Amino acid sequence: MALAGLFLITFLFVHLGINLLLLVDDGGELFNRAAHFMASNPLIQLFQWVLFAGFIIHMIYGIILQVQNWLARPSRYKVEGYSHLSPFSKFMIHTAAIILLFLVIHLVNFFFKAKFGHIGEVNYEGMVLEDMGGLVRAQFQETGLVVFYIFALIILAFHLHHGFQSAFQSMGWNHSRYTPFVKILSTLIAILVPLGFIAIPICIYFNLA
Numbered sequence: 250m251a252l253a254g255l256f257l258i259t260f261l262f263v264h265l266g267i268n269l270l271l272l273v274d275d276g277g278e279l280f281n282r283a284a285h286f287m288a289s290n291p292l293i294q295l296f297q298w299v300l301f302a303g304f305i306i307h308m309i310y311g312i313i314l315q316v317q318n319w320l321a322r323p324s325r326y327k328v329e330g331y332s333h334l335s336p337f338s339k340f341m342i343h344t345a346a347i348i349l350l351f352l353v354i355h356l357v358n359f360f361f362k363a364k365f366g367h368i369g370e371v372n373y374e375g376m377v378l379e380d381m382g383g384l385v386r387a388q389f390q391e392t393g394l395v396v397f398y399i400f401a402l403i404i405l406a407f408h409l410h411h412g413f414q415s416a417f418q419s420m421g422w423n424h425s426r427y428t429p430f431v432k433i434l435s436t437l438i439a440i441l442v443p444l445g446f447i448a449i450p451i452c453i454y455f456n457l458a
């Protein structure tokens with residue numbers, strides 16, 4: 250579960266890097282070219298299946314772990330709220346459920362539309378590409394969707410904050426010298442990655458990019 254989680258975080262970095270191209274003031278060309286490369290490169294297409302497997306493995310192990318925790322602790326603590334764990338750790342299954350809902354909506358809006366629907370096309374010097382950037386821009390005109398994205402990405406921040414550092418613990422990578430660094434890195438990732446994603450719908454909605 251920890252390995253799959255770290256793998257998914259790596260995907261988030263790549264996905265964020267490509268999505269930030271949407272903010273480049275070039276009418277979406279750079280983003281569309283990058284999206285086309287990702288969609289047409291056979292190695293990346295293969296990697297996509299590994300990614301989906303990573304999500305499923307991470308979810309299955311997460312559910313098993315949660316059920317084991319519930320079974321190991323049938324009655325609640327006498328003093329409610331007393332725990333040595335961080336507040337984020339207690340809500341991993343709840344934040345995960347919201348992220349799953351986000352993913353389903355996200356894939357329906359973008360991935361399935363690109364794969365099975367019809368989206369507009371653009372012509373760059375004779376090269377005809379799908380206008381994936383246009384699709385993202387059109388979606389982020391909707392207030393409800395933008396608000397939902399911001400909410401889900403804040404939830405992702407909480408999930409990442411605990412998830413990243415606990416992955417190191419789960420794998421036994423614990424060391425008095427390195428663990429504080431892992432915790433700081435965890436906080437940085439939990440803030441910067443969701444903030445980067447949040448910037449995209451906000452900039453598009455408010456016409457800042």
Ligand code: HEM
Pocket residue numbers: 264268284287288297348352355356359360363364381385398405446447449450
């Ligand atoms: C503002 C934020 C985001 C934007 C604009 C965005 C945009 C997109 C687009 C356009 C696609 C379709 C790519 C294609 O099929 O060619 C896509 C796919 C996908 N997105 Fe996002 N995304 C965002 C955030 C996220 C987040 C936070 C996650 C994970 C928690 C995520 C997970 C995925 C997955 C798993 C796919 C399918 C695999 C792939 O095509 O790479 N996305 N996204």
